Amino acid sequence: SQQGEEDPQALSIQEGENATMNCSYKTSINNLQWYRQNSGRGLVHLILIRSNEREKHSGRLRVTLDTSKKSSSLLITASRAADTASYFCATDGAAGNKLTFGGGTRVLVKP
Amino acid sequence: EPEVTQTPSHQVTQMGQEVILRCVPISNHLYFYWYRQILGQKVEFLVSFYNNEISEKSEIFDDQFSVERPDGSNFTLKIRSTKLEDSAMYFCASSPRAGGGTTGELFFGEGSRLTVL
Numbered sequence: 001s002q003q004g005e006e007d008p009q010a011l012s013i014q015e016g017e018n019a020t021m022n023c024s025y026k027t028s029i030n031n032l033q034w035y036r037q038n039s040g041r042g043l044v045h046l047i048l049i050r051s052n053e054r055e056k057h058s059g060r061l062r063v064t065l066d067t068s069k070k071s072s073s074l075l076i077t078a079s080r081a082a083d084t085a086s087y088f089c090a091t092d093g094a095a096g097n098k099l100t101f102g103g104g105t106r107v108l109v110k111p
Numbered sequence: 112e113p114e115v116t117q118t119p120s121h122q123v124t125q126m127g128q129e130v131i132l133r134c135v136p137i138s139n140h141l142y143f144y145w146y147r148q149i150l151g152q153k154v155e156f157l158v159s160f161y162n163n164e165i166s167e168k169s170e171i172f173d174d175q176f177s178v179e180r181p182d183g184s185n186f187t188l189k190i191r192s193t194k195l196e197d198s199a200m201y202f203c204a205s206s207p208r209a210g211g212g213t214t215g216e217l218f219f220g221e222g223s224r225l226t227v228l
Contacts, residue, residue, distance in 0.1 A: 031213055031215075035217075035219075041222070042115075042220055043154065043202065043204075045217065088153075092213050097159045097167035098144065098159050098166075099156070099214050099217060100156060101153055101154040101155075101156075103152070104153065
């Protein structure tokens with residue numbers, strides 16, 4: 001697999017439920033970021049977690065990072081229909097010249 | 112709120128033609144990027160640009176591609192001779208940079224959809 005692979009590829013939940021998606025990566029990182037993309041639109045930054053952090057919260061979002069396992073998770077609590085989107089993790093490599101994105105998790109929140 | 116703007120939103124071209132995609136990054140940002148996304152697939156890095164030169168480029172960014180910041184505000188991506196497989200959504204992004212040699216938050220435009228016939 002490539003740097004920044006999300007799991008699952010797709011997720012369907014009911015409004016009010018929590019959505020959890022995971023990201024695995026291969027190389028050492030400076031930080032890991034999560035982005036959201038509504039269909040046909042640009043990517044929007046959600047949250048950044050640094051390599052020396054283990055957990056971070058932003059509103060209904062909770063991100064964890066385990067550098068020993070090279071993995072991260074994004075939890076969206078109390079999901080809403082408006083959370084329907086694709087979610088991508090992105091890693092910043094050693095050179096810090098770019099972000100490398102995973103394949104994304106498509107989340108469908110049914111009202 | 113400042114935003115990255117991209118034009119055109121959609122361009123249809125014939126194979127072999129040159130295409131220029133334009134981007135206006137956020138004004139106080141220093142780092143600029145082009146990414147592409149083939150329909151429904153992952154977002155692929157093309158090139159990063161800082162201080163009027165390319166910082167890094169991917170294998171996709173071959174001799175057919177070039178970038179330019181001609182006037183201090185626009186940031187363009189040129190494809191000299193388009194191929195069918197260049198059909199994709201092209202995203203421009205900019206960043207003020209997090210400092211310390213890391214890539215901070217990227218601000219993306221809404222994309223330019225390129226269709227090569």
